[in-house]
Amino acid sequence: MENLEKAKDRGIIDSFETDPASACKGSDLVLFSTPVGSFLDLAETSSRSFKKGAIVTDAGSVKGRLVYEMEKIMPAGVNFIGGHPISGSDRSGIGSARAGLFKNSKCIITPTEGSDPSALRTISDLWTALGSSVITMEPEKHDRIYAAVSHLPHLAAFSLINTISEIDPSFLSFSGKGLIDMTRIASSSPELWRDICMLNKENLIEMISVFRKNLDTLSGLLMKSDPHSLEMEFKKARKLRQTIGQN
């Protein structure tokens, strides 16, 4: 509520509603950006007030089944198109708002066979206008990719901090820049990430086990004192890492 009032005071939003049905009444475009676990309930509650011809979309980090379930809830003449702007950070709240947040970033749109082509075009144009490059893919593929490149890394960051604390909480005060950068995402909203992980749990469980296997490989090389193979593992990682972004 405080967040919403601040946003209004600063002229970022024109008005707000705290009742979902009232918020959606008469809207041409509705964008869900609450934690993903609340989407279905919110959609059920507000669907009766969706205007005929309205487009409903979202900014959630999980697509998969959720997209089909959202589609099912839409009344006749209302189209749902799933979206996921890849511009998140560990911050939340209006104090972290900034113009240009979506500039030069990717936005994944996940149409299905049932998606209305014109609604799809509108959502795609919306993100393009905000400066994102739009990529469309199936909801299932989205969830597999982002389990690997986003959800697993978040779990690893949360887990790493809890591991250090289990070993000795006083050690954390000796952290250098490496750990600080690496665990920035462990400051992310627990509620948000609880929902994301639960909704993408099949992919995540599988990927945690691949991660564990890779950690076991390194641990095994240390146990049998094989510096050469260890270096090869690090070299492989470094080469791959250098393809994904500037330092």
Place this chain on the structure above:
Amino acid sequence: MENLEKAKDRGIIDSFETDPASACKGSDLVLFSTPVGSFLDLAETSSRSFKKGAIVTDAGSVKGRLVYEMEKIMPAGVNFIGGHPISGSDRSGIGSARAGLFKNSKCIITPTEGSDPSALRTISDLWTALGSSVITMEPEKHDRIYAAVSHLPHLAAFSLINTISEIDPSFLSFSGKGLIDMTRIASSSPELWRDICMLNKENLIEMISVFRKNLDTLSGLLMKSDPHSLEMEFKKARKLRQTIGQN
């Protein structure tokens, strides 16, 4: 060699030697900053040219046994004091040199019972003059702390990249800022990290197993669909993370 010539051209160093014994000849202070695995050989090779009264120190990320072994190699009248400035990055080479690298950072000094108090003071003053805050501790304690807050995170970053690549290398191109920040340290020098990990392997093997156990906890909560406990794990991590540094 190219690095050394560039450094000389830019006036960062006055002169260089590529033969360790010649480099150390007549020096008041010798600082080792090659990969830690090469310290003992280099010290053996150059010890005959250490000047009486010289102080030998290092900037390596592992201390432990290495400190005692270095002490043993020192000729009479030459003092070794182990040091570890906590100012590393994934970069290497003279192109990454910058004034003020050590400002406002920690430097760990690891004296032993045999350390000469005057040599210890000199090394401590050196890092203080560069802007670091000096902390002294036993070599063994240093290795335990940095296995947890630095060496394990590096292994996790290398491993995470290899995991994603094993799942599907094409997924890496969908990385967002979270993964890029988290895996920056996977761009670190493989040779350097091979040596660090090998020399601190007992601590690391133990800590990888604690990390695995923590990952298993999260995986188990996903398997039994326990969003509440998952959120509690994330909350615990977030609270701890917020104690170690600004975003």
